[in-house]
Amino acid sequence: MKCLASLRDIQKRIDSTSKTKQITKAMEMVSASKMSKAEENAKSFVPYSEKIQEVVANIANNNMDVVHPMLEKRDVKKSGYFVITSDRGLAGAYNSGVLKKIYEAIHTKHQSTDEYTIIVVGRVGYEFFRKRGMPVSKSMLGMADQPDFNDIKELASETVQMFADEEIDELTMYYNHYKSAISQVVTSKQILPLTDLADMAGSTGTGNSQYEYEPDQEQILKVLLPQYAESLIYGALLDGKASEHAARMTAMRNATDNANELIDDLTLSYNRARQAAITQEINEIIGGVAALE
Amino acid sequence: MKTLTVSVVTPDGPVLEDGFDMVSCKAENGELGILPGHIPMVAPLTISSVRLKHDDNIKNLAVSGGFLEVRPDNVTILAQTAEKPVDIDVERAEKAKQRAERRLQSKQDDVDFQRAASALKRAMNRLDIAR
Numbered sequence: 025m026k027c028l029a030s031l032r033d034i035q036k037r038i039d040s041t042s043k044t045k046q047i048t049k050a051m052e053m054v055s056a057s058k059m060s061k062a063e064e065n066a067k068s069f070v071p072y073s074e075k076i077q078e079v080v081a082n083i084a085n086n087n088m089d090v091v092h093p094m095l096e097k098r099d100v101k102k103s104g105y106f107v108i109t110s111d112r113g114l115a116g117a118y119n120s121g122v123l124k125k126i127y128e129a130i131h132t133k134h135q136s137t138d139e140y141t142i143i144v145v146g147r148v149g150y151e152f153f154r155k156r157g158m159p160v161s162k163s164m165l166g167m168a169d170q171p172d173f174n175d176i177k178e179l180a181s182e183t184v185q186m187f188a189d190e191e192i193d194e195l196t197m198y199y200n201h202y203k204s205a206i207s208q209v210v211t212s213k214q215i216l217p218l219t220d221l222a223d224m225a226g227s228t229g230t231g232n233s234q235y236e237y238e239p240d241q242e243q244i245l246k247v248l249l250p251q252y253a254e255s256l257i258y259g260a261l262l263d264g265k266a267s268e269h270a271a272r273m274t275a276m277r278n279a280t281d282n283a284n285e286l287i288d289d290l291t292l293s294y295n296r297a298r299q300a301a302i303t304q305e306i307n308e309i310i311g312g313v314a315a316l317e
Numbered sequence: 318m319k320t321l322t323v324s325v326v327t328p329d330g331p332v333l334e335d336g337f338d339m340v341s342c343k344a345e346n347g348e349l350g351i352l353p354g355h356i357p358m359v360a361p362l363t364i365s366s367v368r369l370k371h372d373d374n375i376k377n378l379a380v381s382g383g384f385l386e387v388r389p390d391n392v393t394i395l396a397q398t399a400e401k402p403v404d405i406d407v408e409r410a411e412k413a414k415q416r417a418e419r420r421l422q423s424k425q426d427d428v429d430f431q432r433a434a435s436a437l438k439r440a441m442n443r444l445d446i447a448r
Contacts (some may be wrong), residue, residue, distance in 0.1 A: 172328075
């Protein structure tokens with residue numbers, strides 16, 4: 025227990041903690057509203073992604089011998105990693121989880137920095153890789169809190185173009201998948217080549233609708249597949265953004281709770297110290313009176 | 318009379334869903350007009366306008382990077398962007414047009430050239446429809 029002289033110190037700490045609490049509380053509420061907006065964005069993207077997936081799967085399903093470079097698995101000389109992080113911290117394990125996972129994956133898979141390249145969204149990730157001397161070929165900083173397709177379109181199509189130009193031979197994406205407001209899971213997902221189309225076609229099971237293709241399937245795939253890959257990237261970004269806001273909200277709620285606890289403890293010690301001071305004063309007065317008698 | 322259910326979907330959410338008599342649009346290899354009862358079809362669209370006709374009303378949409386999926390009684394247009402005339406920011410499109418033109422004039426490598434060319438197309442398409 026602190027001694028008497030610390031009464032003012034304790035009061036100071038209570039004040040500063042409650043100021044911090046105000047900030048974390050506000051951040052929690054801001055994140056909560058951003059999260060529900062981000063969740064809505066992710067939801068409004070679903071019809072598009074489902075439809076495009078259905079059409080792509082349908083084409084792949086009806087015609088198994090279609091050839092397109094994006095469907096072909098080729099020897100991997102260089103891997104590409106697409107990582108989604110946030111621009112700001114204070115989001116709990118949001119960034120560290122994803123960065124740890126990709127860092128481990130890269131170190132078990134690759135010996136030298138020539139074998140891979142990284143495309144990163146978010147300042148935290150960008151600085152992480154730069155500091156460790158890992159190659160970042162493209163990056164996007166200052167992503168909006170509620171991104172729309174235009175914001176990511178350029179980066180997504182450039183990334184898909186890298187694959188088309190054989191600069192990279194596969195593309196894997198690392199991001200936080202939003203399960204619920206309290207649970208986000210670090211996820212890795214292979215985007216290119218699109219090898220899971222055949223399974224997808226089986227699972228959607230809409231093989232009965234035969235389409236006429238105008239002009240022909242290959243032309244359509246040429247337009248459709250890059251769009252599909254871009255839509256996957258955009259989907260992950262929306263997912264990641266919703267996770268970011270959720271993670272920040274949880275982190276801030278924990279901080280607020282901690283601040284409350286700390287304030288309670290401090291208030292208790294403050295009252296004790298105050299009581300001790302009063303007791304001592306009374307003792308002194310009684311002592312003084314006794315000395316006079 | 319039979320109508321087609323037309324839904325226009327972009328990554329930023331659905332733009333429109335309604336019944337129409339006829340859809341006309343510009344696919345990669347020419348104009349397409351779709352009436353109810355069309356056979357199932359998939360076709361990529363150019364950067365162009367889609368015209369949706371209902372009785373005597375015609376609605377225009379500016380689309381880019383899209384394709385069209387047709388079934389006998391419904392049409393789905395999936396596009397990276399799709400805008401109604403009222404939603405088009407004329408000033409911004411005008412600026413984008415000028416920027417693209419400037420870029421096209423200064424000689425650059427192929428990729429940038431193509432990008433500028435399609436930016437110009439998008440801007441002009443928007444301006445056409447907004448007017």
